[in-house]
Amino acid sequence: MTATGPKSGSQALAARWRGVAWMGGAVLSFLLMALSGRELSATLSTFQILCFRSVVGLVIVGTLAWHAGWRVLHTRRLGLHVGRNLAHLGGQFGWFFAIGALPLASVFAIEFTIPLWTALLAALLLRERLTAQRAGLIVLGLAGVLMILRPGAGLLQWASLAALGGAVAYALSYLATKRLAPTDAPLAILFYMTVVQLPLATAGALWTWQPPDWGQWPWILLVGLTALSAHYCIARALKLAELAAVMPVDFLRLPLVALLGWWLYGERVDALALAGMAVIVAANVLNLRAR
Template sequence: MHSPALKATAWMGGTLVSFAAMAIAARELSADLGTFQILAVRSLIGLLLVSAILSRVGWQQLSLQNIKLHLIRNLAHFCGQFGWFYAIAFIPLAAVFAIEFTVPIWTAIFATILLSERITRARVLAILFGIVGVLVILRPGLDVVHPAALAILGGAVAYGLSHTLTKKLSGSDSTLCILFFMMLIQLPLGFVPAAFDWVPLTAAHWPWVVGVGITGLTAHYCMVRALSLADATLVVPMDFLRLPLIALVGYALYDEHLDGFLALGAALILAGNLINLMRERRKVPDHQ
């Protein structure tokens, strides 16, 4: 049987692909729609999809036992999402993802405080390798001096808290329960401010709108499954691999600059994750 760490890695692969696809859809929509409207339609489509699934598998999966924790988690997550979607519209995709990759630092801090998780040397190495890799890609002289850069940095802190609370919730609530409350709570958070500057959706918008809704759901479904299998401080550093992936997407679709520093940074990021995964693998007996 595969180890929980390897299963978590597979689920994080789905997370990476989903987030990359969502970034493309968000970039396309941002030309016409505001950030709050994108978040609102994303939550609406996600809520419809989760509700359809629950109608088939059973609504008994929902529980109000941890509703306060769901509220806190989704307030944090909404702030993280706002920073992410806002930045997507204004700065290069790779820059957004690179700044976002301070998330493992905040997640490790929050997980230590709230979940009493141990930060092992392997996990510290994974985080350090990842951060150094991000710095190599960004390097001194970066010209991302834009409010969007501050927005995504603040969003990274919020995401760190959200990831940690997701791990806490995954111990008692099902994945569908977490996703349902995520969409339900965040729908009014996006819709109310968006209503003041709502742009009518056209036929050209709908494929991207549906794409944002579906990939937002699959990204978080995969993330929740990964977090249910392994510690947050193991799972979240794997997310570093989104950076080289989105840099390639930005280069291919939007002619965003790609250079040799990306390869070096990506190699450091991959090395850190491999060290972490190999150490976790050694903890699991071969017969499991």
Template structure:
């Protein structure tokens, strides 16, 4: 891994971070006018147009698949994850949404052990314990009512973890564009059908937010994918952790949100656990040198 590749990966991660922040802001703005289902529908419409354009340039043959069931499972889980995330944006502080979302690696490790037979090593168990403890610190059960939106985001994080497990399986036979194509296509009716039951025609002022939420949903994942191709996870993932302080700053500047200490402490515990696991995985991949 050369210095130029690390610099390029950093630039791609800057793009990913700004995309995630813009998606969170646009989701918050749209939640004042639309239901979560309608936001997800708009997101899928923009996504279908963007992905169809990219597939048309690289070849439609790649979307032929014999794994329709696998795509369906992945997209039901991902739609659930997206619903929990966008629902949470409307009701709880932005920093709390991102902090709870950072439990996704915890549930991914647990599901990978159950469904893929992956070993729960000591670093993974450390991440698991710190992640769950950090979550309990944030939610503070027994110390007052927890907003239902926090549980929606938590359920969304579990949905995301199942998505990652299924993506790992699909990536053995499908191209990234194929996976994204079926993601946008399958999730389109999932958002459209419930949206029609309580349809609100977009106002002219909401159109830029609709375009932004759709474009940034695609650009965030594209930028992160490019970053992972150029640099190790030990370089890329810590940069992704910057989402939390950055989104907290956005919440403070735009929505007058103040982070309370349990969110900060709980998030720090989660990030520490994830970082321990990432470093351990990196060391396993280092070549052995003999003197």
């Protein structure tokens, strides 16, 4: 007993730390994706960014599927894949559109409401139980958003609404992913994400097509790579460690992106916006513990 007990305990601890490290990789991926999106938004439309992101993603995922064997892409739920990616494309559009117009920290703070919207939509669409405690936390998270956007103070603009709408759309896509995960391989979910979204993003991009110059291609490659690496790192983190262990690392995105926005773009976050961000993070932390 003494030989195996400490060993299993040390293995669990090591796995937890590896999960934390993978979540750190996801945080880095999100920060680099925001940076590349901000740089590209100066000259390219949001649909163009999404188009190039899908092209890069399709090349990478297609190569992985070729090595793994095309059978890994088998699905009997193509309609759910299409629905998921219509929602996911809406989420991405709102996120990248807001990245080019709002302080980076505000966009990330609004994005942190996704788990709260997911809980609400799961109750409405999937008939999952919504406790009074979780309902209260959704209201708390929305109060944090209002503190950041401040309706009536001139801060509630199209980009703000796009960020909020993108968070709701992401929540819908997460619900679809939850239903796909038991039957479809993660690689299949990523593959159909690029296949479905590429023609839609391309159609939107054709209206305002602007040929990228050579200086933009590193950012294009980076936005495509980090979009995939963020999802992969999260999946690895959650496979190695429990949600409560890795989520505090994800919350580091908020102060880190605020520092990044201040350092690179001179963005400042006032006291009320900081309080709103703290409220959203607190609502998420409490939501992890809620029953």
